[in-house]
Amino acid sequence: MRLEKNYKKLEKIEKIGIVLRPESPELKDVYEKIEALFLQKNIAVILEDSSALMIGKQGISFDSLCNSVDFLVSVGGDGTLLGVVRRAFKYDLPVLGINLGTLGFLTDLSMEELPKFIDDLLVNDYKINSRMIIEGSIKGKKFISFNDVVLSRKDLSTMLKVRAKIDNNEFNTYFGDGLIVSTPSGSTAYNLSAGGPIVYPLTEAFIITPIAPHSLTQRPIVVPADFEIEFNVPNNSEAVIIVDGQEFYDLKENGSLKIKISTKKAKMLHKSSRDFFKVLSEKLRWGELS
Structure with missing residues (x-):
């Protein structure tokens, strides 16, 4: 696709860091499902400390997390993703957004799509693109x-x-x-x-x-x-x-x-099939008959 500027693939996929939507203790079950899916593929999962405290788990500070993992996963909606991207920007880490919200222009991956995405991830079938900051x-x-x-x-x-x-x-x-x-x-x-x-x-x-x-x-x-x-x-x-x-x-x-x-760009991790125009069509209901 024109204007598609992809970064090179991840050097390794061994550890991921997860940040949950704040003030949402009901996400404990969702987190455990995500954790289990990655662990099944021998990918370690580390939880950010405020997210961990919220659901009664163990975690580490955000800075330590960014220094320990290969990419970050934001679980929530676009607002959660925005906060994670800004906080992680200086660490040059790709961020994957799992959408639990309603609109989700930025967080394009659903929980239902996550198992296949992890399989694709392990065979380098994904993309990392850059976003202006x-x-x-x-x-x-x-x-x-x-x-x-x-x-x-x-x-x-x-x-x-x-x-x-x-x-x-x-x-x-x-x-x-x-x-x-x-x-x-x-x-x-x-x-x-x-x-x-x-x-x-x-x-x-x-x-x-x-x-x-x-x-x-x-x-x-x-x-x-x-x-x-x-x-x-x-x-x-x-x-x-x-x-x-x-x-x-x-x-x-x-x-x-x-x-x-900024001279640096934010890195977004997406499924390889993501199409911005398809996202627009779905979210804005273009072409639907009234």
């Missing part, structure tokens, strides 16, 4: 984002004004409820709900989508990822920065948020 900074405080960075108004009684620069050149001034800067992987998340375009996930581009803009002339735009984008909040205005819906930062008046693409 955003690097952001606010007054020197750095963060990374897999899906999106949202600038949202802090005071619900007032509109948010945001000035945008691209490569230090004035680009636009947005006035409304906020602004979404999305990666292609995140284009099917908040960006889609706000009327932004769907972008093939292995593309390298930023999607800038205004949230409820005051002017109808403010439209979503897709720009190449080699630009550096800066957002400034003028006097008498403050914003909340929301990273992947999970981390929050305050952007004070006259503060700036800088965004660029």
